[in-house]
Amino acid sequence: MSIYEMMVELIDLRSFSNLWYWIALAVVWSSASHWIMGIPYDLVLRARRQNPQSYSDLMDLVRINTNRIYTIVDMAGLWLLGFATFALSSLAVLAFLFWVEFAQAVFLIAFPISFVALLTLHTAEIIRRDHPEGEALFSLLARHRFFVQLIGVVALFVTAMFGMYQNLSIGPFG
Template sequence: MPPFDSLIGLLDSRSFSTVWFWILQIGAWSVTGRTVLGVPVEIVARARAAHSAGQADTPEALTLLDWLSLTLPRWRLGPREGAIFLGVTSFLLSSGFVLGFNFGLELAQAAFLLALPFWLLFWMRVRLARKLAPMLVAAQEGRAGLADTVGQVARSMAHHRIGVIALSLVSLLVTMVWGMLWIALHPMGF
């Protein structure tokens, strides 16, 4: 291991060749995959198993709906907030893309390749929350049956989780391939 003369030497801006970037990348995706809209995946799996066994009014099903009633309000995004968030994040992502891929800054490339999939994941979650909110309201008001609601909610959340896993695999693969290419083309780091 090379000696570090300062904090700047420790926090080297070469991203693809440092272990810290890969720990961050893999750690972020492993933490993200443990929940769906803040609901642990174990609760979703238990509710789905209870629904498929024909037991809709089990504690597992009610626990899923309780978790959703607590976590869904965090994902409400009004038109104004959505437009502001979309504008700011699109500006930041496009700036990172231009700095990284047009000007050849490795740190900007790494930040872009890390941020873009999480930006897509955020919008996937907002979309899922907008889909689940009416179902939960209908179940709370008694307009929909508990069995149907639990089945639809658990199915939607399971499909979302599959999408998150696919997004994480594609993200890691693209970042890994681009990082290997960058290191091969820039062996000295610049």
């Protein structure tokens, strides 16, 4: 076996047949649904159970992360939007015009995550505008998590269907 063959076997760019891709996809979506606006959701649940220290920690993290999000948006928001749009457009062209499987795999992770980023920005705007506390804040974060999970379920379903299509149409030896 030559060094080239060994490297190709080690770094398999046929993403949809690679176990590591599916593990990474699961980690991305489980992390996205656990870390709501950078706040671990178990902290929200503990604060909701009337734990004063957890509630204080939650309020601090909400304030810190909302300010952090808006500092990033104020300083580099347009640049980030332009870069993200360029990157997603480039991935889409490579994925579905030139039919590059690695670009398809990355696009099927990055595109839905961009909706999560927009949802996070929207939730941060609501928190910045309304300053919810107590049950209103818990409800807002729970609703945010629900929509992140909904986006994740749809993304996982589409990715699984597309991945199965790719694996069945290409065959086992590509």
